Amino acid sequence: MTLAERYQTVRQHTADICSPLQTEDYVVQPVEFVSPPKWHLGHTTWFFETFILKPYFAEYREFNPEYNYVFNSYYESVGARVIRTDRGNLSRPTVIDIYSYRKYVDEAMYNFLCGKISKEIEELLILGFNHEEQHQELLLTDIKYILGHNPLFPAYNSNYKVPKVDGNAVTDFISMNEGIYEIGFTGESFCFDNELNRHKVYLNAYSISAQLVTNAEYLEFINAGGYHDFRHWHAEGWDWVNTNKVEAPMYWYNIDGKWHQYTFHGLEPLHLQQxxxxxxxxxxxxxxxxxxxxxxxEFEWEAASAKFNWGSRWEWTESSYLPYPGFAKAPGAIGEYNGKFMVNQKVLRGASEVTPPGHSRATYRNFFQTNLRWQFTGIRLAK
Amino acid sequence: MTLAERYQTVRQHTADICSPLQTEDYVVQPVEFVSPPKWHLGHTTWFFETFILKPYFAEYREFNPEYNYVFNSYYESVGARVIRTDRGNLSRPTVIDIYSYRKYVDEAMYNFLCGKISKEIEELLILGFNHEEQHQELLLTDIKYILGHNPLFPAYNSNYKVPKVDGNAVTDFISMNEGIYEIGFTGESFCFDNELNRHKVYLNAYSISAQLVTNAEYLEFINAGGYHDFRHWHAEGWDWVNTNKVEAPMYWYNIDGKWHQYTFHGLEPLHLQQxxxxxxxxxxxxxxxxxxxxxxxEFEWEAASAKFNWGSRWEWTESSYLPYPGFAKAPGAIGEYNGKFMVNQKVLRGASEVTPPGHSRATYRNFFQTNLRWQFTGIRLAK
Amino acid sequence: MTLAERYQTVRQHTADICSPLQTEDYVVQPVEFVSPPKWHLGHTTWFFETFILKPYFAEYREFNPEYNYVFNSYYESVGARVIRTDRGNLSRPTVIDIYSYRKYVDEAMYNFLCGKISKEIEELLILGFNHEEQHQELLLTDIKYILGHNPLFPAYNSNYKVPKVDGNAVTDFISMNEGIYEIGFTGESFCFDNELNRHKVYLNAYSISAQLVTNAEYLEFINAGGYHDFRHWHAEGWDWVNTNKVEAPMYWYNIDGKWHQYTFHGLEPLHLQQxxxxxxxxxxxxxxxxxxxxxxxEFEWEAASAKFNWGSRWEWTESSYLPYPGFAKAPGAIGEYNGKFMVNQKVLRGASEVTPPGHSRATYRNFFQTNLRWQFTGIRLAK
Amino acid sequence: MTLAERYQTVRQHTADICSPLQTEDYVVQPVEFVSPPKWHLGHTTWFFETFILKPYFAEYREFNPEYNYVFNSYYESVGARVIRTDRGNLSRPTVIDIYSYRKYVDEAMYNFLCGKISKEIEELLILGFNHEEQHQELLLTDIKYILGHNPLFPAYNSNYKVPKVDGNAVTDFISMNEGIYEIGFTGESFCFDNELNRHKVYLNAYSISAQLVTNAEYLEFINAGGYHDFRHWHAEGWDWVNTNKVEAPMYWYNIDGKWHQYTFHGLEPLHLQQxxxxxxxxxxxxxxxxxxxxxxxEFEWEAASAKFNWGSRWEWTESSYLPYPGFAKAPGAIGEYNGKFMVNQKVLRGASEVTPPGHSRATYRNFFQTNLRWQFTGIRLAK
Known part of the structure; x- marks a missing residue:
């Protein structure tokens, strides 16, 4: 696939994700960490405009200088921006305006990609593709939040395919030996800066489960009073449970004594084996x-990852998100991509049902704050 | 005009106000006290459905039972409701859904109004007309907020007519004699419960200005450091100024040393004589x-109101919003209309440029908290 | 009584109120609106130092220049000050330091008062006496809060005399005629600026109860579910009840199904007839x-005040705290005494069991925000 | 030293720390994370009463059952407790009451320790000694906060000895080889559960500085605009700087252009070489x-710790506070000591000038949230 073809494929996939939406669904931001879909559409476009077209394509004329203010996410180097909590307060630019912006930038990118592309720019492009893929995942995650917190519980898309679930067998544990393991990315293809450097870690002997925890198993925890017994929780987690009156995973609703869950198909009885x-x-x-x-x-996970299936859930690890030995930020605005978030977050490994195909790999490191749960997270156990 | 004609006229005016909007403009709620235009459209429809059709029109079938939850504003008697700060988080029902709801209810109302209407129901209907007129004013007020706080400052409607301003003469003061005055509504036509009972008040001699304070005059206050001198302010007002770093009226922007204001036509140089x-x-x-x-x-205002022009600004008075002697709430949910707000608010008198024609009168009492300013408020002086 | 004698009497009474306290009781500020007793001791002293000694007594040398920062309450004209919520964070100056400060200022005042006192200074002095009397009331109010919110419920003083209660008779209503009444202070003696000017008001015919509502009567309201029925409440009051989970008056505790109240004697069974x-x-x-x-x-209250007993409770009125016709602030810092609080507060009339004898009068206007209840407030009804 | 002697020594040291205080200094809690000294005095006593005397000394009679409510810190297993932010709102029990409580418990402990002490109880006792030593450090830390945030800046104790500083030489870096290192406590003496199990880690080659960063060096960072350049900061740190307007370390005050610092001796010019x-x-x-x-x-620190001096500052590490392999909580309430805090905190290593002698060791792990700085923290660099 040429870079131009790959560009076109990635960009089209973003639009495909949004195709079942109503105009209104593109606009709202029901909670700070959810961005309106139209913001994602604009921001991923702004990324190519700002980091490729403006610096490297001489004949490019900016679509609208005010869009920098509207669609910058967190890049301090690139100037002022709409504060995050205000993203859902902006009715303009409209969805049509933003699709025009996408079209304008896509045409410019097409022209640009017909020319000769240096190695340096190719790397930026591939970062842009991966960036857009990350936003594809966020788009589906945020869309689920927007529709799943609406009192009418509208379906996103009745054709949405739920991935096949893990078998409902007894949990198997995979034994791993004590010793030195190599951790981190190696190879020629793309990886994020936070997957480097590849380095050695010493692991004690451990076992890791071959299957993810199911809804049925988690329900046992609920029924055993797990949300009401401080002994299972971190002090900070116990505060979180009590302050937010948490009683079950997000999107679980107990209706007349029967558990339901909101899915992309709407409200459904709980799928116990998922x-x-x-x-x-x-x-x-x-x-x-x-x-x-x-x-x-995360090291135990990576060292054993060839021995189990993964990819339907992002899996919480015990590891805090920290730099690997020899980690170095890229120069310039791109250097703000990962490093500045390396504090007070936990690493997730794997990929989820809404991760674009081919986006993740065994060395990929996702990360979130410990209280967040609108992602498609999951649990794999160790001992 | 028959009741059916008046119904049709009032309802059409609401739709006319919204006609310049983009779909996205109907959705957002940039601050708690602003409601999304689509919420106003739904709520005013819900009002007729809930208080007229459901109790009095036997053949009526509810459009959607969940809309009661979505469009109830503050009526505790009518069940649970979306919390106020969540109105802008709802992408559904869509704008099209809500126009369908309006159409459905309007048709039912048309059929209902073809029948015989009792005096009691006529009174409810007229309350509904006045209620919708109040929301027409709020619609324009909220639309201004939504567009005027967007970084692109889009115009609402370039055909919007600004009302003719007061003359730019020296301020004239009208002298009023000491004595007993009658205050409150009298007559056969509609008034709100808070305008009753008509009663006597004793006023000392006073003077009241014939003109409203202009932008030019207010600018003198700013230039004299008025926002930085505690002596002019209530202690609570001084806190408000400092906490919110207030430096000028809402919608005033100082760009490169020159004052501008956002109007329904977009961002314009300050109109000094308005x-x-x-x-x-x-x-x-x-x-x-x-x-x-x-x-x-408010008593001084009402007693002198025949002697000056009013109607372009809601005018702040020194009076707190309190019941008149003999005030009685209506029974049932309608009784929640006014009485429960009679604490910690100030009375405004007059009407504003966005008040529907014929909606206000000299005895009309509007009311808001002392820190709010997204309404088209104004200043008339007394001594 | 000479001015010097009166000064000495007033100052001694403040110290007497504090005599049952432990050192620690002088220090804490359990909630923003309560001030530590040692702050009251320092502030009332600072008042005489700042407004009498420093401007008018040439030989006076300031005790400690930093005390101005510590003991200024809210006078913007007199410079920066400790923010209100920090008063309980200051362990220094100690209680002993502050009693030294009082002694130092009292001696200077004694010397000053041996000289010739102009009319203007005499007025300031009398304002200072009344100011200190207001703080005597606040001292007892704040002490009750400090001890009554301690989990050990210590008594303040077992010798504290509870005032005789209103008789337990059927409530009598006093009828008052429609007409013009004169409201506000008149006479030669001291009054606060907010009691002026005396002016006419027109009152409709009304009745006012001769007795205050008792605990027994209020208990009926609780038992009838009064705190759980929105219809009795202002919208803002209903929010307050639900946000704060209010179920009874402050200091009422339901222990094993039996109501108790914290008094200056400690925790006791509820006194039904009080x-x-x-x-x-x-x-x-x-x-x-x-x-x-x-x-x-407040006008109905004042017009009828000669016909009932008052003085054990500050009585809430329906009136907002607003200036009387012709109200004028004093020049300088003293002008900050009352006027800047005339917004979003309700007037209370009468006096309470902790008001110093002779401090109040029928025209006296106290005022508080609508949600506060640590004062000795009460209820008198009208119709 | 016998257990009884060690008990007496530890307890006396706590009282010695408090001896320069005024009664008022024992009471206040200027910020949530600071506890009033009298609370520390009560809580350390409660610890021995709750975990030793009540379960193991048959003849012991509880001093006051309500003290459990007042002095429990965070042990969910031991019942309800005063919420943390309320510790400074309690004037009772008084300082004298609490010293009586200490004396009462100390006498009971003396009698108890005259009897035969099982191994299990000896372990609890030693935990109690270490617990009290931790509070001795906190006491000095909190006292510094209380006095150092008072506008009068009183000295704690003019006889307080500042530890000798690191030499003012050029920073030396110690080189460490790549390889496997053993981390964690080993030996017979006391350690906390979080120092176990001893286990292997693999470290890349690194260098670590032999000296701590000085005030003079840190001042260069300030003068270079370090607090105003987002590139040096984590995103969350940058928010913290801007929200709190941080410009310098805690206790640094720029007075007329010259830097000062508050020390236990009061306000002094900045000591550049400390x-x-x-x-x-x-x-x-x-x-x-x-x-x-x-x-x-923390692993790099521990592996190199024999090669540099430490002990005047708690040193921030890059490591998050996480359990070591094989970490197990103790059963019962003591199990709440460390494990439940192992999330969203960073490890500090070493000891500080206010750590009691002999309390720390090279494997000791202290931990705090990333925004806290009232501890005597410091910086050692690595590369």
Whole structure:
């Protein structure tokens, strides 16, 4: 696939994700960490405009100088921006305006990609593709939040395909030997800066489960009073549970004594055999503690990752998000991509049902704050 | 005009106000006290459905039972409701859904109004017309907020007619004699419960200005450092100024040293001869104090109201919003209309450029908290 | 009594109020609106130092220049000050330091008062006496809060005399005729600026109760579910009840199904025949509404005040705290005494069991925000 | 030293720390994370009463059952407790009451320790000694906060000895080889559960500085605009700097252009050659980034700790506070000691000038949230 073809494919996939939406669904921001879909559409476009077209394509004329203010996410180097909580307060630019912006930038990119592309720019482009893929995942995550918190519980798309679930067998544990393991990305293809450097870690002997925890298993934790017993929780998690009156994973609703869950198909009875999802790190930790087990570290996960299936849920690890030995930020605005978030977050490994195909890999490191759960998170146990 | 004609006229006017909007403009709620235009469209429809059709029109079938939850504003008697701050988080029902709802209810109302209407129902209907007129004013007020706080400053409607301003003469004061005056509504036509009972008040001799304070006059206050001198302000107003770093009326922007204001036509140089607007009670009071004057009471205003022009600005008074002697709430949910707000608000008198024609009268009492200023408020002085 | 004698009497009474306290009781500020007793001791001293000694007594040398920063309450004209919420964070100056400060200032005042005192200074002095009397009342109010919110519920003083209660008779209503009444202070003796000017008001015919509402009567409101029925409450009051989970007056505790109240003697079974106290305006209003009655205005109260006993409770009125016709602030810092609080507060009339003898009068106007209830407030009904 | 002698020594040291205080200094809690000294005195006593005397000394009679409510810190297993922010709102029990409580418990402990002590109880006792030593450090830390935030800046104790500073030489870096290192406590004496199990880690080659960063060096960072350049900061740290308008370490005051610092001797000119202290993790990280270096991990620190002097500052590491392999909580309430805090905190290594002698060791792990800086923290660099 040429770079131009890949560009076109990635960009089209973003539009495809949005095609079932009503105009109104593009606009709202029901909570700070959710961005309006139209913002994602604009921001991913702004990324190519700002980091490729404006610096490297001499004949490019900016679409609208005010869009820099509207669609900058967090790049301090690129100037002032709409504060995050205000994204859902902006009715303009409209959805049509933003699709025009996409079209304008896509045409310019097409022209640009017909020319000769240096190695340096190719790397930026591939970063842009991966960036847009990350936003594709966020788009579906945010769309689920927007529709799943609407009192009418509208379906997103009745044709949405739920991935096949893990088998409903007894949990198997995979044994791993004590010793030195190599961790981090190696190879020629793309990786994020936070996957480097590849380095050695020493691991004690451990076991890791071959399957994810299911809804049925998690329900046992709920029924055993797990949300009401401080002993399973971190002190900060226990505060979180009580302040927010958390009683179940996000999107679970107990209607007349029967558990339901909101899915992309609308409100449905709980699917017991599916892997549990939309739980915070605090809940994942409490569940593991209640079972007398623990979460794996990200190193344990990576070292064993060839021995189990993964990819339907982002899996919480016990590891904090920290730089690997020799980690170095890229120069300029791109250097703000990962490093500045390396504090007070936990690493997730794997990929989820809404991750674009081919986007993740065994060394990929996702990361979120310990209280967040609108992502398609999951639990794999270790001991 | 028959009731059916009047119904049709009032309802059409609401739709006319919205006709210049983009779909996205109907959705957002940039601040708690602003409601999304689509919410106003739904709520005014819900009002007729809930208080007329459901109780009095046997053949009526509810459009959607969940809309009661979505479009109830504050009526505790009518069940649970979306919390106010969540109105802008709802992408559904869509704008099209809500126009369908309006059409459905309008047709039912048409059929209902073809039948015989009792005196009691006629009164409810007229309350519904006045209620919708109040929301027409709020619609324009909220639309201005939504567009005027967007970084692109889009115009609402370039054909919008600004009302003719007060002359730019020296301020004239009208002298009023000491004595007993009758205050409150009298007559056969409609009034709100808070305009009753008509009763006597004793007023000392006073003077009241024939003109509203202009932007030019208010600018003198700013230039004299009025926002930085505590002596002009209430203690609570002074906190408000400092906490919110208030430096000018809402919608005033100082661009490169030159004052501009956002209007329905977009961002424009400040119109010096227009009456100042979008100021809070705190600012109105501080301005009057700085001038060595004061705001009139609502009784002084009403007693003198035949002697000056009013209608382009809602005018802050010194009076707190309190019940008149003999005030009685209506029974049932309608009784929640006014009485429960009679604490910690100030009375405004008059009408504004966005008040529907014929909606206000000299005895009309509007009311807002002392810090709010997104209404088309104004200042008339007394001494 | 000479001015010097009166000075000495007033100052001694403040110290007497504090004599039962432990050192630690002088220090804490459990909630923003309560000040530590040692702050009251310092502030009332600072008042004489700042407004009498420093401007008018040439030989006076300031005790400690930093005390101006520590003991200024809210006078913007007199410079920066400790923010209100920080008063309880200051362990220094110690209680002993502050009593030294009092002694130092009292000696200077004694010397000053041996000289010739102009009329102007005499007025300031009398304002200072009244100011200190207001703080004597606040001292007892704040001490009750500090001890009554301690989990050990210590008594303040077992010798504290509870005033004789209103008789337990059926409530009598006093009828008053429609007409013009004169309101506001008249005479030669001291009054606050907010009691002026004396002016005419027109009152409709009304009745006002001769007795205050008792604990037994208020308990009926609680038992009838008064705190759980929105219809009795202002919208803002209903929010207050639900946000704060209010179920009873302040200092009422339901222990094993039996109501108790904290008094200056410690925790005791509820005294049913005593007038209810420590209720907010919201509660007073809700109680009156539930009874099918209302609160009197401050004008109704004053016009009838010769016909009933008052003085054990500060009585909530329906009136907002506003200036009388012709109200004028004093020049300079003293002008900050009353006027800047004339917004979003309700007037209370009468006096309470902790008001110093002779401090109040029928024209006296006290005022508080509608949600506060740590004062010895009460309810008198009207219709 | 017998257990009884050690008990007496530890307890006396706590009282010695408090001896320079005024009664008022024992009472206040100027910010949530600071506890009043009298609370520390009561809580350490409660610890022995609750975990030793009540379960193991049959003849012991509880001093006051309500003290459990007042002095429990965070042990959910031991019942309800005063919420943390209320500790400074309690004037009772008084300081004298609490010293009586200490005396009562100390006498009971003396009698108890005259009897035969099982191994299990000896372990609890030693935990109690270490617990009290931790509070001795907190006491000095909190006392500094209380006095150092008072506008009068009183000295704590003019006889307080400042530890000798690191030499003012050029910073030396110690080189460490790549390889496997053993981390964690080993031996017979006391350690906390979080220092276990001893386990292997693999470290890349690194260098670590032999000296701590000085005030003079940190001042260069300030003068270079370090607090105003987002590139040095984590995103969360940058928010913290801007929200709190942080410009310098805690206790630094710029007076007329000259830097001062509050010390136990009062306000003094900045000691340039002393190691910088009272900086948050965010600041330590930003400083290191500005220097082109980084903070060591806790493993790097421990592996090299024999090669440099430590003990005057708690040193921030890059490591998050996480359990070691094989970490197990103790059963019962003691199990709440460490494990439940292992999320969203950073590890500090070493000891500080206010750590009791003999309390720390090379494997000791302290931990705090990334924004806190009232501890005597410091910076050691790595590369």
């Amino acid at each position: 892997p549990v999802t939309h739980i915070s790190y605090f809940e994942a930790y409490a569940y593991a503690t209640w079972k007398g087990l623990r979460l794996p570290t | 009456p100042v607007t979008h100021i809070s009670y705190f600012e109105a009071y501080a301005y009057a104090t700085w001038k060595g004057l004061r705001l009139p009471t | 007038p209810v106290t420590h209720i907010s305006y919201f509660e007073a209003y809700a109680y009156a509404t539930w009874k099918g009655l209302r609160l009197p205005t | 190691p910088v202290t009272h900086i948050s993790y965010f600041e330590a990280y930003a400083y290191a980034t500005w220097k082109g270096l980084r903070l060591p991990t």
